[in-house]
Amino acid sequence: MREVLGPRAFATYRGMIASGPTEPGPRPGPLTIRPHKGLRMAYLITDSLLEDHFKCNTKSYLRIQGKPGEAGNYSTLCSRLDAHHLASASQWLATRSTACGVSRFGGAPLQDIMTTDEIVLDVVGEAEGLKTHFHALQRTPGCSELGLYCYRPIRFCRQQQPSSTNYLLLAFDASILGHRQGVPPEEGILYCGPTFRQVRARLRTHLDSLAAILLAIRAQSANAREPPLVLNRHCEICEFKQFCRTKAVEEDNLSLLNGITPKEIIRHNSKGIFSVKQLSYTFRPRRPAKRQKQQFHHNFSLQALALREKKVHVNGDPTLTLPQTQVYLDIEGLPDRGSYYLIGALVVTGQFHQHHCFWADDGSGQVTIFSQLATLLIENVDWRVFHYGNYKRSDE
Ligand code: SF4
Numbered sequence: 294m295r296e297v298l299g300p301r302a303f304a305t306y307r308g309m310i311a312s313g314p315t316e317p318g319p320r321p322g323p324l325t326i327r328p329h330k331g332l333r334m335a336y337l338i339t340d341s342l343l344e345d346h347f348k349c350n351t352k353s354y355l356r357i358q359g360k361p362g363e364a365g366n367y368s369t370l371c372s373r374l375d376a377h378h379l380a381s382a383s384q385w386l387a388t389r390s391t392a393c394g395v396s397r398f399g400g401a402p403l404q405d406i407m408t409t410d411e412i413v414l415d416v417v418g419e420a421e422g423l424k425t426h427f428h429a430l431q432r433t434p435g436c437s438e439l440g441l442y443c444y445r446p447i448r449f450c451r452q453q454q455p456s457s458t459n460y461l462l463l464a465f466d467a468s469i470l471g472h473r474q475g476v477p478p479e480e481g482i483l484y485c486g487p488t489f490r491q492v493r494a495r496l497r498t499h500l501d502s503l504a505a506i507l508l509a510i511r512a513q514s515a516n517a518r519e520p521p522l523v524l525n526r527h528c529e530i531c532e533f534k535q536f537c538r539t540k541a542v543e544e545d546n547l548s549l550l551n552g553i554t555p556k557e558i559i560r561h562n563s564k565g566i567f568s569v570k571q572l573s574y575t576f577r578p579r580r581p582a583k584r585q586k587q588q589f590h591h592n593f594s595l596q597a598l599a600l601r602e603k604k605v606h607v608n609g610d611p612t613l614t615l616p617q618t619q620v621y622l623d624i625e626g627l628p629d630r631g632s633y634y635l636i637g638a639l640v641v642t643g644q645f646h647q648h649h650c651f652w653a654d655d656g657s658g659q660v661t662i663f664s665q666l667a668t669l670l671i672e673n674v675d676w677r678v679f680h681y682g683n684y685k686r687s688d689e
Contacts, residue, residue: 351522
């Protein structure tokens with residue numbers, strides 16, 4: 294038996310992973326992930342549930358509980374774009390592979406596949422409580438329970454740059470395929486972006502993480518224990534937004550504080566602080582040590598105090614000197630493509646305001662818009678740029 298699962302996952306899952314095959318009888322593949330002895334098989338883990346879990350623990354929990362959500366305009370648009378991309382990518386792959394044979398199965402189960410074609414599109418695979426919709430499978434030479442060939446998974450992603458979610462979903466497909474053909478694929482293929490850029494993925498490296506995630510979801514579905522609610526950046530487009538927001542306000546959840554990180558919340562929880570109100574009582578103004586330069590970092594307990602008292606508090610004694618000209622800058626881009634398409638600048642000199650926007654229609658226009666910005670800036674003598682602290686993503 295070829296060992297493909299990483300050593301850490303193997304240790305974690307030694308109760309879940311089948312040991313070596315003996316003839317006769319079904320031969321479990323090295324990627325065979327079986328339910329943990331202590332966990333009841335309570336819910337079929339699908340690729341879409343896995344995707345929900347990557348975004349937020351609470352989301353997968355609510356999905357398992359059958360809670361109905363309300364899809365917003367943006368998520369409906371994204372689903373439509375994803376479906377359109379999947380259809381055109383499947384068509385592209387079918388056209389490209391006509392010489393070696395293409396079969397479309399319209400969502401048929403994997404075990405019903407009887408074809409010698411190299412590319413198989415639109416199949417559903419299920420094994421050991423896991424279920425996925427394979428975007429495509431590619432037949433490659435090799436020895437498996439199917440014969441002198443085996444399949445490897447193919448996925449299409451709309452973004453030019455694949456994310457960790459795409460790799461983990463590919464590993465998920467591979468683990469189900471491993472059950473079906475007895476031999477796990479070591480490699481999968483991602484076709485990314487509108488140009489269908491090919492990315493080969495070594496699956497071994499993603500299996501440790503996948504095993505831990507599956508264990509967490511199984512535990513979540515088996516004992517139905519609700520994970521702690523932590524509002525996050527996905528909430529804005531999540532179908533459970535209203536439900537979670539109401540609950541967070543009811544429990545005065547710490548994640549209501551804009552910018553607070555899960556790590557920081559855990560740190561406060563470990564001290565017995567669970568609500569914004571509790572945190573607000575912990576603020577203590579501190580004088581900087583003598584000769585120490587005054588540095589006032591963002592303080593969440595002061596933010597909580599400001600919310601409780603409904604007052605604006607100024608931490609320390611900041612002095613703000615403004616130059617003659619202030620330039621307020623906003624740059625928009627596509628992080629998955631590593632490109633920028635718009636620079637907006639508001640130039641304020643005394644009472645005069647001027648708005649400028651520089652657009653790039655494609656990648657080649659980027660240099661031009663940054664040159665235009667530089668020209669605008671050097672036209673002024675005494676100026677300073679004000680900008681957002683973090684890069685504003687426009688892919689979500
Ligand atoms: S609204 Fe936010 S916290 Fe609630 S499930 Fe969605 S992402 Fe998670």
